[in-house]
Amino acid sequence: MNSEFLEALKDLEKEKGIAVDVLLEAIEAALLSAYKRNFGSLQNARVHIDRNTGDFKVYSQRTVVEEVEDDRLEISLEDARKIDPRFNLGDVVENEVTPRNFGRIAAQTAKQVVVQRIREAERNIIFEEFANREGDILTGIVQRIENKNVFIELGKTEAILTPSEQMPGEEYRPGDRLKTYIVEVRKTTKGPQILVSRTHPGLLKRLLEMEVPELYEGVIELKSIAREAGYRSKIAVYSKDENVDPVGACVGPKGMRVQNIVSELNGEKIDIVKWDQDPSKFVASSLSPAKVVAVEVWEDEKVARVIVPDYQLSLAIGKEGQNARLAAKLTGWKIDIKSESQMAEIYPEYNQYEENPEDGDLESYLSGTDELEYSPDDDLAKNDDK
Structure with a gap:
């Protein structure tokens, strides 16, 4: 590793948002693990990467004691003071023990760590993006169906529509465009898991807000929703403005607004009533x-x-x-x-x-x-x- 390697890490910091120090600390931990696995599994050691040059060194660590029981882990006070007279009991003495052929292992290990951290960073970015959208509506394309689970492509990731969240009588085919409601975003070892629904009352609420500007603007208030997905729903709406008919605004001219929602929900009947x-x-x-x-x-x-x-x-x-x-x-x-x-x-x-x-x-x-x-x-x- 050298200064060019450090420059590459700085570029990654700008592109992926991963701090250079975080990457270097991860590489040091991985190099230490590789050193113990290949050269000295029974001794204490430390790996240090120079933040200016990119050079790395391995140091053995021995604790200063009165009586030595294991010379791989301990050093006597007398021997420690031969190295530096300022050492006292309990101090740690370090000696450089960088193996000659450690460079190849170091380069390979560093590459693996950087790739892994990049993947983790990308997963975290995706998780944060969708975690902030819980309770929102999204449109995706049906990618595949496995064990009755519908996987919906969302660009860099995919969402899962489980059988319990699918509307009765609805059929899904690869390539179909589908609007769904984000129920939960989970963080897993394989990346974010996005669970979506077609039966949640929140889907109906969001569709209404998309079709009825007065709802989104707060002129009309949605008081409650009762839904039996795929069959019938009831919605109670209210307006503080006496000049605004909340039911008429939701139904729309010639029923167009509510009809668009009914079409999206494959014919589910919707009753809109005035809250009192x-x-x-x-x-x-x-x-x-x-x-x-x-x-x-x-x-x-x-x-x-x-x-x-x-x-x-x-x-x-x-x-x-x-x-x-x-x-x-x-x-x-x-x-x-x-x-x-x-x-x-x-x-x-x-x-x-x-x-x-x-x-x-x-x-x-x-x-x-x-x-x-x-x-x-x-x-x-x-x-x-x-």
Whole structure:
């Protein structure tokens, strides 16, 4: 090694961002390991590379003791003071022991260390780049599929879409362009491992922000998302500006904005509803497209009973209970759905508000002090599986 080698390391520092001192320390450690392996595995030694010339030297190290038990590791105080009278017990005496044919081994070792450090630096750069993008959306090209895992090319690295993060019914082929959501970036010995998802609610959120400028700018606020990937999603949005319709802004002219997202998610249905501070209104809108007659809430238990027309019951519950389930996730409330005829069977007094509107409307009755005798736990369990 010489000054040209040092210049090469300085160039690497500029290009790869690896400090010269870090490389030299790594080379010294590798040279020491090579020396012990080939020449003196039982003795203490130190390798030093001159930072100005690039010359390297190997020094043996022996501790100054009163009685020598192993002359490869220890030296007597008397012999140490023959070398330098300033030595005392416990000091370390160094002697140069650089082997004559060590240059070839040193050059090979230095090359291996530099190559390894360059790889590590490149991996760290990639890790830092993607670690800062966790929770973001990225576009890549499907490279290959192994054991149902989809590997997506991202330039210098690749992301993994595991089976659990793939959308039901979606097929992936090499060469397909795919938008995914970065769930996690892990640091491994083989480099960064980037785990992505097509089912995460965050993917829907990011797609909305890309399509709806008002969301990105903060004019509209996305309050909550409930998603069953590949089938249906519900989104609650809100705007502090009374002049801005949050639902209309997300839907877009002729439905173009939301349609672009639906196309990206391969036909997944998306319901966009207006968030309201009043839980009864929010719960009612969350069951869209079903029409709601009235909502009764128990705020302490976060339970809501919703009454719908008979012909709207199946729509409110949804196929296999999907609409009701998503509404519950969206609002954070347990929702019990009843049709008007069911209410009449359970509570006969309900009929007087159907037959005699002059007695008052149903919603006023439910929100008043003269409530129907009902506990929210009575029949919520009936709808838990819906």
